[in-house]
Amino acid sequence: MRLTRAFLPTLKETPAEAQIVSHRLMLRAGLIRQTSAGIYTWLPAGLRVLNRVADIVREEQDRAGAQEVLMPTIQPAELWQRSGRYEDYGKEMLRIRDRHDREMLYGPTNEEMITDVFRGYATSYRDLPRNLYHIQWKFRDEVRPRFGVMRGREFLMKDAYSFDLTAEGARHSYRQMLYAYLRTFQRMGLRALPMRADTGPIGGNLSHEFIILAETGESTVFYDAALEEIDWAAKAFDFDSQADMEACFNLATSAYAATEEMQDEAEWAKVPAERQRTGRGIEVGHIFYFGTKYSQPMGLSVAGPNGEAVVPEMGSYGIGVSRLVAALIEANHDEAGIKWPDAVAPWKLAILNLKPGDAACDALCEKLHAAFPNQAIYDDRPERAGVKFNDADLMGFPWQAIIGPRGAAAGRVELKRRMTGERLECSFDEALAKLGA
Numbered sequence: 001m002r003l004t005r006a007f008l009p010t011l012k013e014t015p016a017e018a019q020i021v022s023h024r025l026m027l028r029a030g031l032i033r034q035t036s037a038g039i040y041t042w043l044p045a046g047l048r049v050l051n052r053v054a055d056i057v058r059e060e061q062d063r064a065g066a067q068e069v070l071m072p073t074i075q076p077a078e079l080w081q082r083s084g085r086y087e088d089y090g091k092e093m094l095r096i097r098d099r100h101d102r103e104m105l106y107g108p109t110n111e112e113m114i115t116d117v118f119r120g121y122a123t124s125y126r127d128l129p130r131n132l133y134h135i136q137w138k139f140r141d142e143v144r145p146r147f148g149v150m151r152g153r154e155f156l157m158k159d160a161y162s163f164d165l166t167a168e169g170a171r172h173s174y175r176q177m178l179y180a181y182l183r184t185f186q187r188m189g190l191r192a193l194p195m196r197a198d199t200g201p202i203g204g205n206l207s208h209e210f211i212i213l214a215e216t217g218e219s220t221v222f223y224d225a226a227l228e229e230i231d232w233a234a235k236a237f238d239f240d241s242q243a244d245m246e247a248c249f250n251l252a253t254s255a256y257a258a259t260e261e262m263q264d265e266a267e268w269a270k271v272p273a274e275r276q277r278t279g280r281g282i283e284v285g286h287i288f289y290f291g292t293k294y295s296q297p298m299g300l301s302v303a304g305p306n307g308e309a310v311v312p313e314m315g316s317y318g319i320g321v322s323r324l325v326a327a328l329i330e331a332n333h334d335e336a337g338i339k340w341p342d343a344v345a346p347w348k349l350a351i352l353n354l355k356p357g358d359a360a361c362d363a364l365c366e367k368l369h370a371a372f373p374n375q376a377i378y379d380d381r382p383e384r385a386g387v388k389f390n391d392a393d394l395m396g397f398p399w400q401a402i403i404g405p406r407g408a409a410a411g412r413v414e415l416k417r418r419m420t421g422e423r424l425e426c427s428f429d430e431a432l433a434k435l436g437a
Helices: 021-028 044-063 077-083 111-119 167-187 225-229 242-252 321-331 359-371 385-395 405-409 428-435
Strands: 032-036 039-042 074-076 094-097 103-106 130-139 154-164 192-196 206-213 219-224 257-259 276-291 313-320 349-353 376-379 399-403 412-417 423-427
Touching: 021 032, 021 321, 039 044, 044 130, 044 154, 044 167, 044 321, 074 077, 077 103, 077 111, 111 130, 111 154, 111 313, 130 167, 154 167, 154 321, 167 192, 167 206, 167 242, 167 276, 167 313, 192 219, 192 257, 192 276, 206 219, 206 257, 206 321, 219 225, 225 276, 276 321, 313 321, 349 359, 349 385, 359 376, 359 399, 359 405, 359 428, 376 385, 399 405, 399 428, 405 412, 412 428, 423 428
Parallel strands: 349 376, 349 399
Antiparallel strands: 032 039, 074 103, 094 103, 130 154, 154 313, 192 206, 206 276, 219 257, 219 276, 276 313, 399 412, 412 423
């Protein structure tokens, strides 16, 4: 992609309404544009990041055995009236009426709808267990939307729902999702700590939030430093093994971790002082086990092994996909701009032509651009070098290839690693090898 043809509307000044780092940088780097309070248009670079995040989430859900569906954004109020949550949910739910005066709502979550879908097909214990998920837009009418996509009204979310015959089977599904979440966040270059959480309006008696540590986080967290030492990428747990999933759960929850709301001073005092850590955190995922809270009132039952009716046990599992984009920035930035981890960057490489019109510069840039189809953004603008450097740092591409007249004449490329600031000068072939072409 040539920058002269790209729609990447960067801003020099920070809009006054942007209060936190991620909101400021998403606006300045041309990732989003506000449409109304808490509602944003995702511009090309932002959408590429959003899609990369969603792809990683999807791959790890599939790996864990969940199956993707796609449910509508608009739901009939009747489903929520049947579960008893329609009046309880509050003003965050956007209630509407269609042309036939039927009560509808813009879904803030999908426990009722997925239960109704599954009820239409599941008749026997042989239909269990199942875990169904989708990645879909949600709407919650926040009284005070703020912090950009961190706390907007419309947001993209992955929500999964498990159905099991027994409570023990449901706990196994819960542990599978916990492991999938740990893998998901680590693949994005994030360390997320699972913390025991309040179940809130979803309900149930077992729940964990996944908190990313960031100085600009919205809540205070307390945790045992032992959690930071666990390398989930090095673990090889088998999703289908009850013993492996229990071992994973025990490892993930063996050390103390709590948000300010769930802080237990007596338990905190048991953590050795040298391992006590406090910081700020951002919630990016939340999982729940709630038994028959929805299956029972909505009439979901299957024939058990002995022919008796059994009400399936359920859990739900959410990841804020659009919120993760902001959280990634909160955890990866400096004064100059964003520092995207490789796995989620909109483009791997920014090619900076310091003298467009110079034959050697143009030729080397074109050759490098051709080597990275759909992975490189080529800054071919007739701008000063300083402008190009500033924009590349602002937009956070993992690598910058800096090509000026002197280096181009010798067939040399200067590479800059955005995350670390490391620079090296190398030949064209060495640059390809370093960049993984």
